[in-house]
Amino acid sequence: MSAMISVDGLVKEFRKVRPHEGRLGAVRTLFTRHHDVTRAVDGVSFSVGEGELVGYLGPNGAGKSTTIKMMTGIVMPTRGSVRISGLDPWRDRSRNAARMGVVFGQRTQLWWDLPLRESFRLVGAIYGVSPADYRESLARFVDLLDLGEFLDRPVRQLSLGQRMRGDLAAAMLHRPRVVYLDEPTIGLDVVAKDRMRAFVEETARAGATTIVLTTHDLADVERLCPRVILIDHGRVLYDGDVRGLKAAYATHRELVVHLAPDERTGRAPAISPGDVLGAEIVSQEQGLVRIRFEASRIAVQHLIDSVNRNYPVRDLSIVEPDLEGVVRRIYSEGLTP
Numbered sequence: 001m002s003a004m005i006s007v008d009g010l011v012k013e014f015r016k017v018r019p020h021e022g023r024l025g026a027v028r029t030l031f032t033r034h035h036d037v038t039r040a041v042d043g044v045s046f047s048v049g050e051g052e053l054v055g056y057l058g059p060n061g062a063g064k065s066t067t068i069k070m071m072t073g074i075v076m077p078t079r080g081s082v083r084i085s086g087l088d089p090w091r092d093r094s095r096n097a098a099r100m101g102v103v104f105g106q107r108t109q110l111w112w113d114l115p116l117r118e119s120f121r122l123v124g125a126i127y128g129v130s131p132a133d134y135r136e137s138l139a140r141f142v143d144l145l146d147l148g149e150f151l152d153r154p155v156r157q158l159s160l161g162q163r164m165r166g167d168l169a170a171a172m173l174h175r176p177r178v179v180y181l182d183e184p185t186i187g188l189d190v191v192a193k194d195r196m197r198a199f200v201e202e203t204a205r206a207g208a209t210t211i212v213l214t215t216h217d218l219a220d221v222e223r224l225c226p227r228v229i230l231i232d233h234g235r236v237l238y239d240g241d242v243r244g245l246k247a248a249y250a251t252h253r254e255l256v257v258h259l260a261p262d263e264r265t266g267r268a269p270a271i272s273p274g275d276v277l278g279a280e281i282v283s284q285e286q287g288l289v290r291i292r293f294e295a296s297r298i299a300v301q302h303l304i305d306s307v308n309r310n311y312p313v314r315d316l317s318i319v320e321p322d323l324e325g326v327v328r329r330i331y332s333e334g335l336t337p
């Protein structure tokens with residue numbers, strides 16, 4: 001797979017003038033300037049192959065949007081390089097823009113007062129899409145994103161879910177080679193999220209479009225992203241598949257036990273910490289007990305035997321941490337592999 005996106009040692013610093021305090025501070029600020037420097041992106045390197053779909057993840061302020069802005073040519077890197085299909089997005093801004101599509105979940109790129117259909121027509125004209133390609137793409141998007149019902153309504157009258165589907169279609173009309181999706185499911189209900197995801201999935205499957213997806217919704221990631229790049233404080237913490245991420249960070253498991261209630265009292269017994277030595281009882285309520293243990297330190301069979309021997313077990317299962325739990329832990333504890 002040849003690289004569509006190559007990011008190498010990318011750094012972005014934002015400088016802001018720090019005002020002098022006190023009397024005459026504003027005047028002094030005019031003459032002697034001190035700068036506060038924020039390093040939003042701090043030496044990021046990765047490459048994305050043609051037709052690949054990558055989740056670009058990180059907590060608030062991690063540097064995701066700034067990286068995307070450098071890839072789209074909106075922001076100039078302080079150091080390092082970005083190449084999109086060989087182009088420098090900052091220097092070759094218009095050529096780069098002609099080949100890319102962008103969806104920002106928080107704002108629309110459509111014309112507020114125009115019917116959706118007219119917005120599409122304008123996008124088609126701006127990018128010089130041929131009438132035949134335009135007709136074919138539009139028919140496909142109407143079908144896949146179920147746009148028919150509101151195609152003739154002004155954008156301002158659309159629900160968020162309808163508008164987002166419109167935005168996605170508009171971003172794809174000129175058949176871009178790279179698409180940046182920044183929080184494409186934010187604020188959507190379950191059905192609308194599902195439509196968006198199905199569309200992204202279908203686009204990825206077709207294999208002609210490279211997709212970079214930024215999201216805080218880990219259900220998006222579980223469903224869509226074979227690979228994730230996780231950043232924090234402007235640096236790459238992890239680059240690989242979701243299974244590897246779980247293996248690297250999710251070292252604990254949970255034994256979930258359902259206990260039968262006592263026939264006389266109707267209440268289930270409580271498990272004593274002494275019977276699960278080395279593990280931690282996270283919660284126990286009405287016979288449902290969650291016991292957390294480090295998979296590398298405790299033999300699970302030993303734990304199960306001990307519980308079975310001492311308590312009236314009705315059901316028992318081992319739960320691996322889900323992506324949500326893993327990522328929450330990484331964000332809050334800042335672990336490194």
Ligand SMILES: Nc1ncnc2c1ncn2[C@@H]1O[C@H](COP(=O)(O)OP(=O)(O)OP(=O)(O)O)[C@@H](O)[C@H]1O
Nearest residue numbers: 014038039040058059060061062063064065066067
């Ligand atoms: N134009 C700017 N001027 C100064 N600082 C900025 C600017 N843009 C971003 N930053 C800072 O750079 C850091 C990274 O911001 P960025 O928006 O890239 O994060 P993010 O990962 O996209 O966060 P979120 O998930 O909240 O969108 C933050 O500390 C932010 O305050």
